[in-house]
Amino acid sequence: MNEKALITACLQEDRKAQQALYDHFAPAMLGVCKRYVKAPQDAEDVLVEAFFKVFTNLHQFKGEGSFEGWIRRIVVNESLMFLRRNHHLMNHVEVETAAGLRITPSVHEELAAGEILRLLDQLPMGYRTVFNLYVLEGFKHREIAELMGISINTSKSQLILAKKRLREMLGVGEGERERGREGERGRLGEEV
Amino acid sequence: MKRQKTLFDLFRDNAHKLEETPSRQSWQRLEARLDRHRQHSRMLSIRQFAVAAAVGGIVLLAALLSMFTDRGHATAYQIETLDRNEVNEEALEALSLSRRFEQGQSVAIAEGRVGQKLVPR
Numbered sequence: 001m002n003e004k005a006l007i008t009a010c011l012q013e014d015r016k017a018q019q020a021l022y023d024h025f026a027p028a029m030l031g032v033c034k035r036y037v038k039a040p041q042d043a044e045d046v047l048v049e050a051f052f053k054v055f056t057n058l059h060q061f062k063g064e065g066s067f068e069g070w071i072r073r074i075v076v077n078e079s080l081m082f083l084r085r086n087h088h089l090m091n092h093v094e095v096e097t098a099a100g101l102r103i104t105p106s107v108h109e110e111l112a113a114g115e116i117l118r119l120l121d122q123l124p125m126g127y128r129t130v131f132n133l134y135v136l137e138g139f140k141h142r143e144i145a146e147l148m149g150i151s152i153n154t155s156k157s158q159l160i161l162a163k164k165r166l167r168e169m170l171g172v173g174e175g176e177r178e179r180g181r182e183g184e185r186g187r188l189g190e191e192v
Numbered sequence: 193m194k195r196q197k198t199l200f201d202l203f204r205d206n207a208h209k210l211e212e213t214p215s216r217q218s219w220q221r222l223e224a225r226l227d228r229h230r231q232h233s234r235m236l237s238i239r240q241f242a243v244a245a246a247v248g249g250i251v252l253l254a255a256l257l258s259m260f261t262d263r264g265h266a267t268a269y270q271i272e273t274l275d276r277n278e279v280n281e282e283a284l285e286a287l288s289l290s291r292r293f294e295q296g297q298s299v300a301i302a303e304g305r306v307g308q309k310l311v312p313r
Contacts, residue, residue, distance in 0.1 A: 013230060015223070022219060031210035044218045052225050111202055113209040135200045136207050166199055 003067055011058055022051055025068065029075045035132050036079035038121060050078035076137060080147060083125060119169055126150075127162035134159050 001009070001020065009017030026047065033043040033050075053074050061070050111119075120128050129148065133139045134155075139147070141155040148155070304310065 013226075015226075018226065019219065019223075022222065026218075027211045027213045028208075030212050030214050031207065034210050034212070035207070044214055047214055048218050048222045048225070051222055052229070055226060056229060111206040111209070113206075113212075116203065116206055116210060131203075135203055163199060170199070170202075 004063070007058065007061070007063075007067065010055060018055055025071055026051070028068070029071060032072060032075050033079055034117065035120060035136065036076070036129060037082055042082065046078050046082045047075070049082075050075040053078065072137070076133070077147075080129070083129065084149075119166060122169060123162055123165055127158050127165065130155050130158040131162040131166075 001017070006017050006021050006024075010021055029050065030043060030047050033046045034040070037043045037046055050071075054071055057074075061067065120131075123131065126148075130144055133144045133147065134141070141152045141159075144150075144155040145152045150158075
């Protein structure tokens with residue numbers, strides 16, 4: 001069954017089609033939830049809530065953009081709502097320390113899933129959320145500010161601090177930092 | 193030469209590794225939630241239908257009542273011809289006199305021209 005047929009069947013509340021759609025997209029979306037929400041059980045709760053909204057608001061999907069993108073947006077919003085409900089987004093102050101954690105990416109510059117999570121876990125929730133939204137979802141600072149209810153400057157400064165913290169943890173040297181800066185200039189130059 | 197990855201690239205290129213199949217319980221919870229939602233939606237539809245039907249019934253009842261009440265008023269004012277023995281002669285004469293008096297009052301008195309006067313017939 002192709003995506004369009006699956007959506008049509010889901011709109012008719014066909015439970016098998018709903019399960020097929022869930023099975024197809026849930027693994028990637030759980031990955032998204034895990035980047036925002038620390039506890040695995042909470043991440044699954046957010047996933048369930050997000051998919052409930054996907055199915056009950058499916059009639060709002062006009063088929064104009066990517067369906068996966070539409071689901072991802074709901075999952076991200078649901079994750080942010082979870083963080084807001086639990087007051088995690090109020091924590092803009094550095095409360096955790098990166099001391100003692102040092103991850104060295106392999107020679108192929110690969111990060112394992114566990115390493116990504118460990119690195120993200122070391123960031124204060126504000127840094128982590130801005131980093132996720134900017135780097136991995138591709139939001140602009142203006143959009144992040146609206147989503148999180150913070151100022152554009154706060155969003156920018158949190159991204160800079162998140163990068164600084166991650167570089168420290170990854171043990172990125174000065175030379176590499178400079179190269180990294182050049183590589184990111186295209187993106188950061190217009191935003192930060 | 194291979195380009196050095198930036199910090200952002202490092203995360204973007206490896207983020208897919210976080211993908212993980214959720215536990216079976218998560219689908220069961222979602223399914224239960226969807227079942228409750230479907231049941232609730234049906235109950236809501238039935239309730240809305242019931243309210244609409246009740247309002248319709250009340251309007252219909254009011255219309256019928258109004259129709260019958262109007263018909264009752266019409267019979268109350270219907271004119272019937274009295275039987276001969278039902279007629280009260282004195283009352284009839286009094287009514288006739290009263291009508292004649294009213295007619296006499298309504299006729300304007302011709303005063304005539306200058307040089308004429310009003311005298312009893």
